[in-house]
Amino acid sequence: xxxxxxxxxxxxxxxxxxxxxxxxxxxxxxxxxxxxxxxxxxxxxxxxxxxxxxxxxxxxxxxxxxxxxxxxxxxxxxxxxxxxxxxxxxxxxxxxxxxxxxxxxxxxxxxxxxxxxxxxxxxxxxxxxxxxxxxxxxxxxxxxxxxxxxxxxxxxxxxxxxxxxxxxxxxxxxxxxxxxxxxxxxxxxxxxxxxxxxxxxxxxxxxxxxxxxxxxxxxxxxxxxxxxxxxxxxxxxxxxxxxxxxxxxxxxxxxxxxxxxxxxxxxxxxxxxxxxxxxxxxxxxxxxxxxxxxxxxxxxxxxx
Amino acid sequence: xxxxxxxxxxxxxxxxxxxxxxxxxxxxxxxxxxxxxxxxxxxxxxxxxxxxxxxxxxxxxxxxxxxxxxxxxxxxxxxxxxxxxxxxxxxxxxxxxxxxxxxxxxxxxxxxxxxxxxxxxxxxxxxxxxxxxxxxxxxxxxxxxxxxxxxxxxxxxxxxxxxxxxxxxxxxxxxxxxxxxxxxxxxxxxxxxxxxxxxxxxxxxxxxxxxxxxxxxxxxxxxxxxxxxxxxxxxxxxxxxxxxxxxxxxxxxxxxxxxxxxxxxxxxxxxxxxxxxxxxxxxxxxxxxxxxxxxxxxxxxxxxxxxxxxxxxxxxxxxxxxxxxxxxxxxxxxxxxxxxxxxxxxxxxxxxxxxxxxxxxxxxxxxxxxxxxxxxxxxxxxxxxxxxxxxxxxxxxxxxxxxxxxxxxxxxxxxxxxxxxxxxxxxxxxxxxxxxxxxxxxxxxxxxxxxxxxxxxxxxxxxxxxxxxxxxxxxxxxx
Numbered sequence: 001x002x003x004x005x006x007x008x009x010x011x012x013x014x015x016x017x018x019x020x021x022x023x024x025x026x027x028x029x030x031x032x033x034x035x036x037x038x039x040x041x042x043x044x045x046x047x048x049x050x051x052x053x054x055x056x057x058x059x060x061x062x063x064x065x066x067x068x069x070x071x072x073x074x075x076x077x078x079x080x081x082x083x084x085x086x087x088x089x090x091x092x093x094x095x096x097x098x099x100x101x102x103x104x105x106x107x108x109x110x111x112x113x114x115x116x117x118x119x120x121x122x123x124x125x126x127x128x129x130x131x132x133x134x135x136x137x138x139x140x141x142x143x144x145x146x147x148x149x150x151x152x153x154x155x156x157x158x159x160x161x162x163x164x165x166x167x168x169x170x171x172x173x174x175x176x177x178x179x180x181x182x183x184x185x186x187x188x189x190x191x192x193x194x195x196x197x198x199x200x201x202x203x204x205x206x207x208x209x210x211x212x213x214x215x216x217x218x219x220x221x222x223x224x225x226x227x228x229x230x231x232x233x234x235x236x237x238x239x240x241x242x243x244x245x246x247x248x249x250x251x252x253x254x255x256x257x258x259x260x261x262x263x264x265x266x267x268x269x270x271x272x273x274x275x276x277x278x279x280x281x282x283x284x285x286x287x288x289x290x291x292x293x294x295x296x297x298x299x300x301x302x303x304x
Numbered sequence: 305x306x307x308x309x310x311x312x313x314x315x316x317x318x319x320x321x322x323x324x325x326x327x328x329x330x331x332x333x334x335x336x337x338x339x340x341x342x343x344x345x346x347x348x349x350x351x352x353x354x355x356x357x358x359x360x361x362x363x364x365x366x367x368x369x370x371x372x373x374x375x376x377x378x379x380x381x382x383x384x385x386x387x388x389x390x391x392x393x394x395x396x397x398x399x400x401x402x403x404x405x406x407x408x409x410x411x412x413x414x415x416x417x418x419x420x421x422x423x424x425x426x427x428x429x430x431x432x433x434x435x436x437x438x439x440x441x442x443x444x445x446x447x448x449x450x451x452x453x454x455x456x457x458x459x460x461x462x463x464x465x466x467x468x469x470x471x472x473x474x475x476x477x478x479x480x481x482x483x484x485x486x487x488x489x490x491x492x493x494x495x496x497x498x499x500x501x502x503x504x505x506x507x508x509x510x511x512x513x514x515x516x517x518x519x520x521x522x523x524x525x526x527x528x529x530x531x532x533x534x535x536x537x538x539x540x541x542x543x544x545x546x547x548x549x550x551x552x553x554x555x556x557x558x559x560x561x562x563x564x565x566x567x568x569x570x571x572x573x574x575x576x577x578x579x580x581x582x583x584x585x586x587x588x589x590x591x592x593x594x595x596x597x598x599x600x601x602x603x604x605x606x607x608x609x610x611x612x613x614x615x616x617x618x619x620x621x622x623x624x625x626x627x628x629x630x631x632x633x634x635x636x637x638x639x640x641x642x643x644x645x646x647x648x649x650x651x652x653x654x655x656x657x658x659x660x661x662x663x664x665x666x667x668x669x670x671x672x673x674x675x676x677x678x679x680x681x682x683x684x685x686x687x688x689x690x691x692x693x694x695x696x697x698x699x700x701x702x703x704x705x706x707x708x709x710x711x712x713x714x715x716x717x718x719x720x721x722x723x724x725x726x727x728x729x730x731x732x733x734x735x736x737x738x739x740x741x742x743x744x745x746x747x748x749x750x751x752x753x754x755x756x757x758x759x760x761x762x763x764x765x766x767x768x769x770x771x772x773x774x775x776x777x778x779x780x781x782x783x
Binding site: 053054055056112113114115180181182183184185186195197198283287288291292293294295296297 | 397399419420421422426428429444445451452467474475498547548549550551552617618619620621637641643727
C-alpha cells in the first residue's frame with residue numbers, strides 16, 4: 001500500500017511539472033463567445049447521479065461558509081471587474097476578477113480545511129433581484145463512478161474548470177446540476193419546495209478527466225471531460241477527483257419565483273480554480289481517494 | 305435505591321480530582337470537575353509491558369526526527385515513536401500498520417492545530433495503530449481520528465477544543481479507547497460509527513463540554529461503553545440510526561456502569577443534533593437491541609434514559625427489514641440504496657433498560673416515545689430501575705422485560721412522551737457557541753500512562769479486551 005501511494009504521488013508531481021511547464025502557452029485568452037451552449041456535447045456528462053449514503057467510497061469533504069459576492073468571473077472575464085452576472089464565492093477570500101493562481105495561493109479561506117485556499121463560485125440566487133446569501137458550500141472529492149481510485153491524481157495547480165451551463169435553455173441533466181432539500185438523495189431539475197428544517201441546495205458535478213496538458217482552453221471546457229463507464233477517454237486520459245460542489249441556501253418553501261443571476265433556474269453552474277495548498281491536496285487525494293478511505297463525511301448538519 | 309448504590313468493583317471512579325489534578329500549578333478552577341478515572345487494574349491486554357527498556361525500533365521525536373510526521377514516515381511495523389514534551393504544530397498522517405505513537409507525558413506532549421490544521425493524528429487505513437499518552441488541541445476537525453482500519457487503540461489521550469470530534473473512529477472495527485478524555489467539540493467528545501460488528505470498547509473515558517458526550521451513528525455489535533463519565537455536554541450518550549451514512553441501524557450497543565449527569569450545558573459548541581437532543585442523559589435515537597444497565601443518571605432537563613425515534617426527512621435509503629439487522633457492515637456496503645418516497649422514522653426498538661439509578665431528570669427519569677408507532681409494538685423493556693418519574697406513567701409495569709409487551713398492560717398514553725415538541729424546542733434552545741471560543745474549564749491535568757518512557761510498544765489488537773460486564777455495579781457519584 002505504501003509503495004503504491006508513493007508512486008501515485010510521483011505520478012501526480014510529474015503531471016504537475018508538465019502542466020506548469022506549459023502553463024503560459026496553454027492558458028488562452030478568454031472569450032465569452034466561445035462558451036458552448038451545450039456543454040454536454042464537448043464534455044460528456046456523468047453516467048448516473050451520485051447518490052446514496054456517504055461512507056461507501058473513499059472521499060474527502062471540505063465545507064466552506066459563504067465568503068463574498070461580486071459581479072466578477074475570474075475564468076470567463078479575467079481582469080474585467082463587474083463584467084459578469086453576480087457570483088457567490090466560497091473558499092479563498094480574495095477571489096475576484098483579477099484572481100490568478102499566484103494571487104490566490106497562501107491567502108485566507110472560509111473553508112474549515114484551512115489548506116483549501118481554492119476558489120469556488122456559483123451564480124447568485126436572487127429573490128426579486130436581491131442576493132440570497134448562501135449558508136455554505138460543501139465540496140465532495142471522490143473518484144468518478146466506477147473509476148479505479150488508485151488512478152486518480154490531484155488537480156494540477158492553477159487548473160480552471162466550469163461545470164454546468166450558464167446559458168442553458170432547457171433543463172440540464174441532474175447528473176450535472178441537481179436541486180434538493182438538505183443533503184438527502186433527491187435530485188430535481190428545478191428547486192423543490194423545501195421544509196422548514198432543510199434548506200434548498202444545488203449540487204454541481206465537475207468533470208473528472210483532464211487532457212493532461214491544459215490548465216484552461218478557449219471556452220474553458222474542452223480540456224476537461226466526464227468519465228464514462230469508469231473510464232476517461234483517450235483524449236482526456238488523466239483521472240482527477242470528481243468534485244461535487246453543493247451550495248446550501250436558507251430557502252424554505254416555494255422557490256419557483258427565484259432566479260439565478262445567470263438567468264433562469266435551469267442555468268445552474270459552478271467554477272473552480274485549483275489554488276489549494278498543492279501538497280495538502282495531493283496528500284488528501286492519495287490517502288483518501290487513492291486508498292479508498294472515507295476521510296470525512298457531512299453529518300446532515302445545518303450549520304458549519 | 306440503597307440496593308443499587310455500591311462501590312464499583314475493581315475500577316473505582318472517585319477521589320480522582322485529588323489524584324490527577326491536585327497540587328499542580330495548573331489546578332482546576334472551582335467548576336472544573338475531576339476529570340480522570342484512576343485505576344490500579346487496567347485491563348492486562350491494554351498495559352504495555354514495562355520490563356523491557358525501549359532501544360531498537362524506538363524513534364525519538366525530536367531527538368532523532370524533528371517532527372512526528374517524519375518519524376511516522378520512517379517507521380516500520382512494530383516501531384515505537386516516542387515524543388518528548390513540547391508543542392507540535394502538526395497534522396500527522398499515519399498509513400503504516402502496527403506502529404505505536406506515544407507521548408512521554410500526556411499533559412506536556414501537545415499537538416496544537418492552532419485553529420488551522422485539520423486533525424491531530426489521522427490514521428488512514430492503517431491497521432493496528434496505537435496512539436498513547438498525549439494531547440491534541442485546536443484542530444479544525446478531530447483530535448485523534450482512525451478511519452477504515454481493523455484494530456485500533458487510544459490510551460491516555462486528551463482531546464481539547466477541536467472543531468468536529470475529540471476522538472473519532474469511523475468505518476473501523478476492533479478497538480479500544482481507554483483512559484481518555486474529550487472536551488470542547490461541537491459534535492461528540494468520543495465517536496464510533498459505521499461499523500457492525502464494531503468489536504470496540506470505550507472504557508474510562510471522560511467526555512464533557514461537547515455538543516454530545518458520545519455519538520455513534522450506525523455502530524454496534526460488541527460495542528461496549530463502560531466505566532465512563534459523560535457530563536456537562538448538551539446531551540450525554542446518544543447512539544443513533546440514519547441513512548445519511550452506511551451500516552444502519554445502530555444496534556447492539558452495550559452501555560453499562562457509566563456516570564451520566566448535568567447534560568444540559570448551554571454554552572458549548574453544538575451541531576444541530578446536539579441542540580435537538582439537549583437535556584437528555586442517555587438517548588437512543590432510533591437504535592435497536594441496545595442494552596442500558598447499571599448507569600447512574602441525574603440532573604437532566606428532559607429524560608435520564610430516553611428511547612426515542614430519529615426522524616430522517618431527507619433519507620438516502622429505505623428502512624432495513626428487521627431480518628437485515630444482523631447484516632455486517634461490510635455486506636451492507638454492497639447493497640444498492642432504494643430511495644424512499646418520504647421521510648423515515650427510525651424507532652428505538654428491542655432495547656433493554658435495566659437496573660439503572662436515576663434522579664432529577666425533569667421530564668422523566670426513564671422514557672420511551674415514538675411519532676406514530678404503537679409503543680407496545682416496539683419491544684423496549686424497563687426493569688429494576690431506581691427512578692421516580694417515567695413517560696408513559698408506570699413504564700416498568702407497562703413494559704416489563706422477559707415477556708411480550710401488551711397493549712392491554714395499562715394506559716400507554718397517560719403521561720406519554722411527545723417528542724415532536726422537541727423539534728420546536730430547538731428554536732428557543734441556547735444557540736451553538738463557536739468552538740474556537742466557547743468557554744471551557746481550565747484544562748485538567750490528567751493521569752499519564754505508567755512508564756511511558758520505557759514501556760515496550762504493543763500495537764493495537766483487533767480484539768478488544770474482554771470486560772467482565774457482570775462485575776460492574778452502579779458507580780457512586782463523584783461530584
